[in-house]
Amino acid sequence: MKLLFVSNLYPPNVVGGYERLCFEMAEALAARGHDVHVLTSHYGAEKADYPRQTVYRSLKLFADEYNIYRPFTSSPEQRAEWSAQNVAELDRVLSEFRPDRIFVWNLYFFDESLLDAIKASGIIPVYLLTDNWLIAFLNPKFIEDYMRDRVFGGGPQHWSPTLLDRLRIASGRLPFRLPGHAIFASRFMQRLYSEAGFGFNGSDIVYHGVHLDPHAGVARARDRLRQTGQLRLLVAGRVVEIKGVHTAVEALPAIRAALPNLDVRLSIVGDSQDDAYLERLRGLAEGGGCGDAIEFLPPVAATDLSALFDAHDIYLFPSLYEPFSLTLILGLHAGIPTVASDAGGNIEIVADGQTGLLFPRGDAAALGECVRRLVAEPATRAMIADGGAARAGQHEFSNMVTSIDLALERAR
Template sequence: MRILFVSNLYPPNSVGGYEKLAFSVASELSRRGHEICVLTSDHGDAIADYPGQRVFRELTLLTGETIYEPFAGDEEASARLRERNDNRLRDTVAREKPDLVFSWNLFFLHPSMLATLESLPVPVAVMLTDNWLINMVKPQWWQSYFAAEVMGGGSAAPPRGSSPSFVSRVRARLRNIRAKEAHPRANAAGPARRSLTAIFGSHYMHDLHRQAGLTFAREETIHNGVKSLGTPTHSGPDRGLLVDPEGSVRLLFAGRLVDLKGAHRAVEALGILRRTRPDLPPITLTILGDQQDRSYERTLAAAVEASGCSEQITMRPPVRENELRAVFAEHDIYLFPSLYEPFSLTLIHALGEGIPTIASDAGGNGEIVVHGRTGLTYPRGDSQALADRIATLVEDSALRARLGAAGRVAAARFTFTTMVDSMERLLEDMR
């Protein structure tokens, strides 16, 4: 097959996990003999050539210097960019003559790009690992869902201790999308049922789109998968024992440092334990992740100061995927306190390495972690509940060992090969 991947971001310019996953899938399909080309944005300074792929960095995102900054141009500038982007997509399809288009995340592009995709003379599949398509066509619905179900309380109030700027950015982005939807092309796609093949990365994402009133010509859920970091016989450390022979407990947060990933909740839980559970052994927390979101960086710093635990908290930069095993082996408990989570590859990696894991009940987390069987879960945003779960694992070495072993078995279901096999079958069937 000749496949054109379309994605707003693509390595080496990466922010989150989906663009890395797109690259991995494209690379594997190329290895299997398919012809791959990629249309992506010029966002970011890095450029790289990849064997078996032709990458065209010709789209322009409607953002500032970083994706955390708003587009600074006026409506006229925005209109020029969206027309240019739409034409780049049409021209690339006309030039490359793909058998089909495989579109990944199009966040920070105008809704007209979706209408252009649906007008192409070739089949189109959209990978829905996040809410980008809902944002494009149902922004008001998403704003209501975000306020009630993600942030809670029926309003878009930020989590306790966080900066209001995140919610302000979300509201501003949604206002911009609604304003741009007045452009004729934005509504050219018609009714809620889209003439596309939709691949959902989790059952949660499928249900979310149904709740938003969106259906597709063809729908399939294919769970995201990870490449094995170990061998089938790799057992890792005994999780009934602590990594530190002196008896201190090492907690780990690894993920993007943005409000919705909830690192500040882990900090708050540590502060609660310090105040209420002096009987527990010493506990430290490593926070591993990028710090590109300057607003959240301030939020997190304020949470650390308020917790009274600054001497127990270490900040570290993100690591490559193949370095995750060593990081997990250095810690006793993995914390995944996200407020909104479509389906996390890092969470699968953690279970696969056998580190006892505590995850919020947000989004697709429950499709990976089953409370009391493969890990522990707690109500998202509830720092007290998270603290209680941490205390449970600290005090119960047998439970740590049991959850670590069961987590390995659970993670084995979500393999990269299984995911690509399913995608390849579906794409072949679309031709």
């Protein structure tokens, strides 16, 4: 099958996990005999070519050239010119390559004109919906209200459809009905898109997969904690507000007070280009008297994550909103006892008391109590380390590739 991936970013220029996953999926599908081309932006300073892939780095991203988190401004004329160029480039690639499927990964930092061109191409689109970018394009009011009220406002994230909602979905009378096939990263994302009024010709739920290290184990989680008089806590992921890093920082003073015999340390590892949020975290740390106990570190390569987890005692995953996390799966597989928020798809990975401990998102006191409990209860620590590793084993990358391959084949 001839596949054209379309993504706003592509390695070696990455911000989060989805760009790396896009690359790995393109590699895997090419290895299975598919003819893979990738259309992406020229954003970022690094360039690379990859065997078995044809990569076009020719789209223009509506983003600050030096920091993707900074607000981007342009004149209406410039935006219209860039949009026209992007559509023309898509048309050129489609006409030269003539793919069987357009595999749409993420169009954030483009505008709706590129989506319209994909829909009008006559080629079956398949949308990988790992976040809300498509809702933001077509129903921005919904996602603005959702983020304000239910993510940052603390309201319920998990939707229970009414009878009217069920009838609307069953009848197909959805305000945003798109051609092609949707692949959702979790049941949470499928429900979110349904609530926002989206429908497709077909859909699947395909949980993300990761390359699991066969040498990772859980024995260290049983006995190493507290041996050195230190408690090493870890947050790993993008250092942005939606990841809830501030909840871990806010919890640290109470954790230290509850565990006076331990030297409690918190490592925050990840992309920290969001300068304003980083300053907020530093202010929280100083205000809580914990500035000396927190270390901010740059992101590590995926191949180094196992060593990172092994250097810490408890993994904190405090997201306010999370469709489905690859890093969370890797943490569970590494056998590090994990404390995760109940946001989004987290509850589809972490079963409270079995594969990790859950706490209400944004609740620093509850997060702190989970940490105290893991220190005080070695049996619980060992049980969730075992359970987490077993759960992560269900998310081997090859399983995801097989499911994606089948979904692409049956897309109509």
